[in-house]
Amino acid sequence: MVATDFSDVAVAQLRRSAQARGVSARVQPIVHDLRQPLPVKTGxxxxxxxHMALCMALSTSEIHAVVAEVGRVLRPGGKFIYTVRHTGDAHYGAGQAHGDDIFECAGFAVHFFRRELVARLATGWVLEEVHDFEEGELPRRLWRGTVTKPA
Structure with a gap:
């Protein structure tokens, strides 16, 4: 399994956790900026x-590029499951607006998703599911999208 995160601290934590659970030989954690090509072969x-990676401070065009890159590395029939905060979230519209449905609160910028964006991201994929759920104490409002790369 290849696991990526923008944060070297998070990647180090994952390495320690994998080692503690005896699965470090099966986990390859990599510090990676999602705006760059994934270090994985096509298909x-x-x-x-x-999980919430797409709702970081990425523009809509950058999000489309990330989803296309995931499509590049997936085999036909492969699944992409993602979670994103959406415009029904209590923090939507709070803090400093940066445009493109990105709002910054306490120094942390979040791109909130409209349902239409989820639909556009599924273009060229088979959209299996969009599930609305809550997480955390606020609670955060998220969608879990499941798409399949066509065979």
Whole structure:
């Protein structure tokens, strides 16, 4: 399994956690900026998961590029499951607006997703599911999207 994160601190934490659980030989953590090509061969993976990675301070065009890059590395029939905060979230519209549905609170910028963006991201994929759920104490409002790369 290849695991990426923008933060070297998070990657180091993942390495320690994998080692403590005895699975470090099966986990390859990499510090990686999602705006760059993934260090994975085309069509070489079965699935990808991104928990709130797409709702970082990325423009809509950068998000489309990330999803296209995931499509590049997935095998036909591969699944991409992602979670994103959406415009029904209590923090949507709070803090400093940066445009493109990006708002910054306490120094942390979040790109909130409209349902239309989720639909546009599924163009060229098979959209399996969009599930609304809550997480955390606020609670955060998120969608979990599941798309499949066509065979």
């Amino acid at each position: 070489s993976i079965d699935g990808a998961f991104a």
